Amino acid sequence: MSDVRSHADDVRLRAMLVAADESALTEAYDRHAPSAYALAARITGDPCWAEDAVQEAFVELWRHPERFDPHTGSLRTWLCMLARRRAIDLLRRQSAQRTHLTRLAGQAPVEPTVEDDVVGAAQAKAVRECVRDLPALYRDAIALAYYYGLSYRQVAIELGIPEGTAKSRLRSGLRLLAERMSAAGYVEDPV
Amino acid sequence: MDHPDDLLEEFAFGDVPDVGPHVAECARCSAHVSLARQAADWLASSHSAPPPPALRSRVLAAAVRARPPSPGSAFSAYVSQAADFEVLIDSLSPAQWSLPTTDGRTVEDLVRHLAGNDGNVLADLGTAVPVSDSPGPASARPDERGSPVPASARARDLWRDRSDLLMRTVGPAEESLLSRPVRLAGKTPMRRPLREAMMQRAFETWIHRDDIRAAVSLPPEAPSPAHLARIVDFGLALLPGAMDAAGRGRSGAIRLALTGPGSASHVVPLSTSSGSSAPALAHVEIPADRFGRLMAGRVPVTPAVAVIDGSRAAALDLLTVAATLGCE
Numbered sequence: 001m002s003d004v005r006s007h008a009d010d011v012r013l014r015a016m017l018v019a020a021d022e023s024a025l026t027e028a029y030d031r032h033a034p035s036a037y038a039l040a041a042r043i044t045g046d047p048c049w050a051e052d053a054v055q056e057a058f059v060e061l062w063r064h065p066e067r068f069d070p071h072t073g074s075l076r077t078w079l080c081m082l083a084r085r086r087a088i089d090l091l092r093r094q095s096a097q098r099t100h101l102t103r104l105a106g107q108a109p110v111e112p113t114v115e116d117d118v119v120g121a122a123q124a125k126a127v128r129e130c131v132r133d134l135p136a137l138y139r140d141a142i143a144l145a146y147y148y149g150l151s152y153r154q155v156a157i158e159l160g161i162p163e164g165t166a167k168s169r170l171r172s173g174l175r176l177l178a179e180r181m182s183a184a185g186y187v188e189d190p191v
Numbered sequence: 192m193d194h195p196d197d198l199l200e201e202f203a204f205g206d207v208p209d210v211g212p213h214v215a216e217c218a219r220c221s222a223h224v225s226l227a228r229q230a231a232d233w234l235a236s237s238h239s240a241p242p243p244p245a246l247r248s249r250v251l252a253a254a255v256r257a258r259p260p261s262p263g264s265a266f267s268a269y270v271s272q273a274a275d276f277e278v279l280i281d282s283l284s285p286a287q288w289s290l291p292t293t294d295g296r297t298v299e300d301l302v303r304h305l306a307g308n309d310g311n312v313l314a315d316l317g318t319a320v321p322v323s324d325s326p327g328p329a330s331a332r333p334d335e336r337g338s339p340v341p342a343s344a345r346a347r348d349l350w351r352d353r354s355d356l357l358m359r360t361v362g363p364a365e366e367s368l369l370s371r372p373v374r375l376a377g378k379t380p381m382r383r384p385l386r387e388a389m390m391q392r393a394f395e396t397w398i399h400r401d402d403i404r405a406a407v408s409l410p411p412e413a414p415s416p417a418h419l420a421r422i423v424d425f426g427l428a429l430l431p432g433a434m435d436a437a438g439r440g441r442s443g444a445i446r447l448a449l450t451g452p453g454s455a456s457h458v459v460p461l462s463t464s465s466g467s468s469a470p471a472l473a474h475v476e477i478p479a480d481r482f483g484r485l486m487a488g489r490v491p492v493t494p495a496v497a498v499i500d501g502s503r504a505a506a507l508d509l510l511t512v513a514a515t516l517g518c519e
Contacts, residue, residue, distance in 0.1 A: 008278045015274040018355050020362035021267070022251070022260035029247060037246075038238035047243070054242060055250045062254040066355045071281060073232055080235035081205035120239070127237035145200060146234055152197050170200060171223070174230035181233050 010075040017065035025062050032076045033058070036083035043087040043147050053090060057082035088149035123186060130180045138173030145170050194220055203227035261362040265369055265386050268393035268418035273354045275412070276305075276400045280347055283407065288343035292402040293489070299346050301399045306350040308376040308395060308518065309357050312388055315373035318360050321352045361389060376518035379436070390425035393418065395518045398487040413480040419453030423479060426486040426516045430509070431463045433516060439508045444469040447509075453479035459509060473501030475510070485510065487517035 016024030033054060040053035060082050061068065068078045131139060144150045144158055156166040194217065195202075195210045202210040203224045214220045280302060288299045296304070310320045361368075364385070372382040375391050383391075393414070401411045413419055427447070434440040440462030447457040458467045477485075477497035484490045492510045499506045 007281075008274075011277050011281070012271070012274040015270045015277070015354075015358065018362070019266070019270045019358040020258065020261040021264075021270070022255065025254055026247075026251060029250060033242050033247070033250075034239040035235060037242035038240035039235060041240060042238065051242065051246050051249075054246065055253055058250045059254050059257050063258050066359070070277075073228060077232045077235045081231070084235075085205055120236070124237050124239060127233045130233070131237065142230075142234070146204060146231065149201075149204070149206065151201065167197070171227075174200070174227050177233060178226055178229045186233075 006074065007070060010070040013075060014065055014068055014070060017062065017068075025058065028061065028075060028079070029058055032079045035076050036079045039080050039147075040083045040087040043084060044090055049087065049090045049094075053083045053086035056086040084146075084149070091148065126181065126184055126186060127177075130177055130184070133180075134173055134176060137169050138176060141166060141169040142173045142177070196220075199223045200227045204231050259363055262365065265364075266358075266361055266389035266393070268414065268421050269389050269396065270358060271418055272393045272396040272400065272414060273358070276396050277351060277354075279400055279403060280350075283343075283403075285341060285343060287407050288346075290406040292399075292406045294402075298403050298406055299343050301402060302343075302346045302350050304519070305396060305399055306346070306353045309350070309353040309392060311374050311376070312385070312392065313353065313357055313360065315382075316360060316368070316371065316385070318356060321349065321356070357392070361385065378519060387425055387428070390422060391518065394422045394425060394483075394487070397422070398484070398489065398517065401484070401489070411480075411484070413452065413483070416452040416454075416479075419479055419483055420449075420455050423449060423453065423455070423483055423486070426483075426513065427457055427459055429516055430513055431460045431465065433512050434509070435462050435464075437512050437515070439512055440464070441505070441508075442469060443472040443505065445506055445509045446471045446474045447482075448474065448476040449479035449482055450476060451478040451480065453483075455479070461505065461509065471501070473499055473503070473506040475499055475506050482513070486513050488514050489517070490514075 013024045013028055017028070036054050036057055037050055040057075041047060041050035044050050044053065057079055061079060068075060131142070134142070140159060141155055144155045145152075150158065152163050152166045152170070155170065156163040159166060161169075195213055198207045198210050199214070199220055200223075201207045202214065204227070210220075214224050280298075283298065289297050291297060292301055313320045369386040370384045373385050373388045375381045375383050375388055376395055397414050404411060414422065431440070442462065442465050444458050444460045444465060444467065447459050449455050449457070458471065460467055460469055461472070475497050476499075481490055481496070485492065485496065490496060492507065492514050494503070494507070496510065497506070
């Protein structure tokens with residue numbers, strides 16, 4: 001997903017954030033806000049909520065940068081995780097869960113968006129294609145669990161299947177996604 | 192063993208952190224989480240969309256309301272060295288942690304040594320210091336196989352916990368804190384203002400990073416020119432006092448020309464009783480990074496170590512004492 005240099009950049013940014021260096025926050029925002037915003041917008045389906053989720057994610061990073069460990073993943077992934085959690089919280093607060101399947105049907109998470117980084121764009125395209133090519137059963141399970149934060153039980157209810165089936169579909173889908181990305185020559189962060 | 196099987200993906204996606212300690216100890220669950228986390232990394236990278244321009248200033252304003260930013264860059268050299276040090280030790284294989292360094296201590300020993308000296312500064316500031324590497328939130332992380340955390344990883348976590356705490360404590364420091372005397376590292380007990388101590392922390396972190404690089408057959412790597420210049424400035428400020436303490440203080444000064452990245456010209460008094468306007472007894476020219484390593488005792492003081500014009504005795508006296516300014 002990234003190279004040794006981007007890992008070093010993440011470690012450097014983390015240290016500067018711990019030291020309360022505001023320039024590190026602006027750098028992190030300029031680099032990663034588009035990914036976090038795209039994810040939050042996809043989850044909430046609402047630009048205003050997406051903005052709130054992104055804001056809360058970056059404020060959380062600024063308040064507690066020690067919680068980000070470059071050893072376990074990239075800064076972009078960490079910020080996306082924070083934005084995802086906030087976006088899901090917002091959805092829950094708005095009691096919007098009943099619209100999940102409607103939303104999935106109308107907004108499959110494979111639409112391309114603006115990319116300004118050629119390598120990142122190629123990788124993002126590969127991910128989208130991998131997700132698009134997953135069997136629909138797996139794709140729906142991943143979408144409900146990852147994008148909407150549903151538990152196995154909730155996924156099973158939404159899809160009308162037993163819990164065990166929901167679990168195996170999610171695991172199989174995630175495994176298939178990781179295997180296909182690896183087979184396509186993309187490697188995970190070197191951590 | 193009961194496995195939190197229903198929660199592993201949620202944990203990997205950043206939810207239900209309570210599952211962490213189990214995952215840290217369980218190879219089976221760790222493998223599941225690793226796979227799900229890898230897939231989540233891909234999913235997170237799949238889309239990008241520019242947020243509205245006004246969001247940037249809104250986010251930055253909200254952040255600084257929640258936590259004030261650092262008022263200056265008094266210790267940016269330490270932050271930079273700590274980051275470089277972390278990147279290096281993260282790249283080491285388990286076997287490399289046991290390699291001997293230049294003075295016989297292992298890589299792991301050096302990491303713990305640095306953590307100890309960072310802890311001394313924190314203690315002098317009255318900050319509660321993480322005292323050991325017993326399993327805690329940071330050290331509970333599993334390795335790739337979900338095996339128990341090895342001693343080297345605990346040493347790494349101990350160093351990083353203290354380094355984090357040091358940066359977090361000093362980051363928002365006002366002038367009153369930066370002026371507070373704290374211990375310097377080294378054989379000779381000495382207290383200096385925190386501002387100077389942080390420069391020494393940068394100095395020591397750089398030198399031990401290079402010690403570890405040498406142990407794993409990597410070439411040395413100097414700090415950025417600006418940080419190198421500030422580290423050398425820190426040492427030079429101590430030098431007249433060190434000359435006196437070594438019984439070599441005398442009237443006069445040395446003109447020191449540091450060349451290459453971090454270059455600068457200095458007039459160094461040979462005693463605290465000599466001012467910088469004292470007559471120069473010699474002119475010494477030496478690359479700045481070599482002088483920094485000489486201060487750390489990593490470059491032997493030989494007649495060929497620098498280009499000397501004028502009193503060789505005075506110049507070599509200065510270089511010999513400069514080579515004692517390092518921290519062990």
